Amino acid sequence: MSGSPQPHYQTLYRACIKDTASQGAELMRSTLARALHALPQAAAGLEDVVERGLLQDAVEVLRERQQTLIDAFPQALLTEFAHAIAGDRGSWLSFESLALLGDEQMQDNADLVRACGALEEAVRPELLELENTLVSAQLTPEGAAQRHPLRPEVYVRSVHRLARHSPVSPAVRRRWVRHLPLLMAPELARTYAAMAQRLRPQDAASTPQPPARQEDVDRATQLTIRELRKLMEGDPADGAARARRAGAVFAETEFSQTVPAALQMVQDMRKVDQLVLQLRQRQAAMPGTERDSLEAFREALRREAKQPAQALGLEVVHLMIANLAADPRLLPPVRALVREIEPPLLRLALADPRFFSDRSHPARRLLQEITQHSLAWSSPQEPGFPAFMDSLQQATDALLDARANGPEAFEIALLALQDAWDEAQPRGRRNRERAVRALIRAEQRNLLAERVGRELLKRREALGAPAEALAFLTGPWAHVLAQARLTDLAAQEDPGGYGWVATTVLWSVQASLAGHVANQQVQMVQRIRQGLASIDYLPADTQRWLHLLAALRDLALSATPASAERIARERGPERVSTWLAPLEMHESGYVPDTPMPLAAGNTPEPDTLPVQDLAVGSYVDLLAGGWERWQLTWASPHGLLFMFTNAAGATRSMTRRKLDQMLSQGAVRLVSAHPVVDGALDAVARAAWRNSL
Template sequence: MAGATQQPRYHALYRACIKDAALAGGELMRAALARALQELPDRAAAMPDVVDRNLLLEAVNVLREQQAALGAGFPQALLTEFAQAIAGDRVASLSFDTLPLLGDEQVQENADLVHAGQELEQAVRPQLAELERVLLAAQLTPEGGQQRHPLRPEVYARAMHRLARVSPVSPAVRRRWLRYLPPLMAPELAQALHGTAQRLQAELADHIELPAVHPQDEMDEATQLTIRALRKLLSGAPGDAADEGVIVFSDTGDSDFSHTVPAALEMVQDMRKVDQLLLQLRQRQAAMPGRERDSLAAFRRALRHEARRPAQALGLEVVHLMIDNLAEEPRLLPAVRNVVRDLEPPLLRLALVDPRFFSDRSHPARRLLEQITQRSLAWSSPQEPGFSTFMDGLQQATEALLDAGGTGPETFEIALSALQEAWDEAQPRGRRNRERAVRALMRAEQRNLLAGRIAQQILERPDAAQAPREALAFLTGPWTQVMAQARLADMAGEEDPGGGWWVVQSVLWSVQPALAARVAGQHRTLVARIDAGLQSIDHLPADTDRWQNLLSALRDLALASGAGTPARSREAETAPETTNTWLAPLEMHESGFIPDSAMTPETSAPEADALGSQELEVGAFVDLMADGWERWQLTWASPHGLLFMFTHASGAARSMTRRKLNSMLAQGTLRLVSAHPVVDGALDAVARAAWRNTA
């Protein structure tokens, strides 16, 4: 199988396939629409319910009117969904945390969307499996499994949803489009997936080995959760608990948490039974090494007997599924997955008495689980420095949590505080490095923003209209940094601190034949001013010399040329390139800056398309390609989005411009590991299972 270091060389081909799939979306949609206009009237005629029949016929008539617009708009909708899938964006309407916010119409619309996506996936399953085998072999799929890639049928269904939302149609028409159109894409999508798989396999045949075919994991089908039940669990709405599995909150009781503890707590006669079950579980694990799963299953069964209401059983099921998802999460190292599995008993116990864990992101148990899983993503291998220290603190806190006898959130709060204190003490150097790097980058961004405004003022000057572009490159590049630095350092409020505008005028006049004679006697003063200015921003001496030589040649040429003749110089071919964002050497050192000029011709190509413009959020983990893949976390983004800083578990920092970041994303030398908390993903998987059951 291809090694991880080979992945970037395949990435350009993969991106080309994705772009081609988006471009082909127009033909795919037009074929699906033609099929819909032919088949749906007959399907409507067979409906016994006259209301449903008329609504579907109305949807067909509107579809006929909007046929051209849908065919033209689908490629862009598809490209947008591809980009979001690559970036790891959560589908907000289907996520666990947003379920209580959905109205009945949204629930039905999303259920239709999920059902249509399921039908489409079922129809193209062989071709999808073929493509996913190739993607897995070439390591082209996002971290976390081969089912998380942009070409999956679910993304095509979401693109249809996106397009329908912006179409001038009624909700009833939109719902029927979502219900019937995605499955009708199946013939063309199957052909497209097969073609993409064959294209990739042909190009990479000498470098990859296809994995064996395994049955698809159908774990989601094991649960009978529904969206209705989950929404009630998250909202705590009162209702018929016996029928709906609703948790009823009580304002009375002996607990310190009486304002949030469910009435079901009253039915648990003696919570010490639960503590005894947990003690028996640990004793059984100690007596039977290697039998943890068996004893844990026995503990879950025993806890279910303690659940006196359907709502409690539902809470236990959600915790169990969430932990199962986390314990199978490939982004978590095995040792961390084991710790997560160890946390299932206390979380199950908590679910019986305090269901806020599901709806309150600030709940200590939720925060503890998020801290454990998110911080662990800083390491991609247990052999990396710092991981053993991380695990020592984690295991100690877990042991203390398991030994505690409380059933409320207090024990999780204590464990969380102990973990954060241990982790903070383990990385004092890293914290200081980050603070120093952020200060350097903040200075750089402030100066660059001011330099950009000054550059615009220079270009708007009348005497700049005929100036050689090489001279303008100097003035709007390094010299604007000098002027911005002088202005930021000026405490007296001078009109032209440092005399920067005098240099601007002198350079512009000295390089134009019609004006050069006016400043012919100021050559030495100009050279000295430029030297002093560039030195004030720690400009590299070698670059300073090249600029001075270039400007001197332009001045000589202007004096030798006739009036009105534009000055041009051979030295212009070797003029140092300027970038929009510049950092001084000390700022580069303190922040680990990767300059844009370090990009190779292949990686510096502009990537302005939607796939190359992913918005990473602070906290996201990425792998960066250096000598090999290294795990970094985006810990800071500048207020104006010019600069981004990543930190390593060792405390080292790296920073780059937005242009560099997008280029590395596009070329595959920077790949997203996790854009959102892993716990959110595990709970979203529970919600997806419920959506499937509801659909």
């Protein structure tokens, strides 16, 4: 995507999502009113007596629970919006879940797919207008206008969530999911139209057209869920062993042909190697005709397939590669290279048709490493990307030159690729390891400091102490005590004597106790300097705290009213929930918890991407002057600290509070929360579901 969305449109977009969720009650109220009027008539017109009775029962339960559904729908919407923003693949229409689905789950998924298609068709004009507007305002990635969280599928999932959490029978739930989504089409269409009007750029002379919808791409195959499940069932290892013993990958099974070419039995599998060589020679001899050559290669392999499952494997590989090659998150050179890998993957599909369903298979891992690693760059012009592409091209050339039809060539290419990346970034790896060590150390100290601070507040002498003194003791001094305990190897009762300082401070700032420690001030000041130095506390901040404690001590000794204004001026640094020493900040690229500037007139919106949905491994764009690509590579065990790494190996860390703040201000833009290959296979499953209906 060229350029970045203006903050004005980012704020409007977040406001639209928030407002849409809050309006969910009215949307559900109108939907239920329409359902209670239309569904009894629909039931009366059914010839199937059983289905007529079931639909009538569903309507009666709907009538009884309508207010509960109205009240609960906004939260269901908000939850699904959050999952959609976070890139959640969901628990349905997933490639890997196919083999685990029971009959009832299969029926539920079929209902969901059917409802999604019906609702999208009913609101298509308004939806297209909204998606065009999102592209014009640069609010969705280029080529991915249909990935926004307000798409019809998310509304259907919200209805499904509402039904699933309602105490009703499966039969009632299923009929709600079948009928309610389409009945909300009029309100959803008006919502889309109003949102498009609200988001439309004022200076937009023309509206770009989004690319072809996924359903249009899916129509290129006739793959069905029944056939895809056959491929997913069984133990791949046992299947491979049987194939080696019997000379075939799968036994004959009931199978409907899904590829255009007829399946032909051949005796000599070595012809496949000849086909690969012919393909390479043809590509070299006829520049510009690679697409035609590749299609001829696919057709030749289809004729080489011995078993129907082999042909199905070829079909799934082709669809998977087509989805990856169309993924806008991958840069054009990477998409072109993925297309080059299709021939050896197709070849592998003849020997091992289920390699794509085994996450540990070398071919699956190689494809995943290539696509995921490439997300570290947002532009081909960024430093490091040309070297990255060189390593990919070498691995690809090795695959294309190899004549083996098993996983060995992919394993070799994967190891070579990983070695090249490790060799190219040894400093980056060391930086990450050092940063993680610093952050783990900081989190351990912070957690212990929190506990120490609570213990100090429970002490009897703390009850009458000034708030400023308690802020010092539960803030920086609690970290001193925690650091002393963590580094104490001798199991001392008071490591460093820093516990004595806490008691002395509490006594020195209270008029009734200050006289008892008046002669210990010099020793206390020396010990405070020593303790704060042990956690690399800044000398200037140390001096401010000492000035404040001295003022409180003088106040206690004089027993005269103090000026609140003077105490406010001398007050030490504010305590923060998480604190890092300067060296830890440097080693981890720490971003301090300071307020971020907002555009004039803008106020923070509620989080649109909760931290708990930002998983380790996710790629994001962070706003820091301009958009920069980073990967979340580490989160502390207790979720207090997060570390991001960029393609050059640099690190940036921040607290949960800072990350929440950036999320709420639109300064974090999700690129990918899940492996790209998984998404491509899920798209194959969606195509099979649609064809099955």
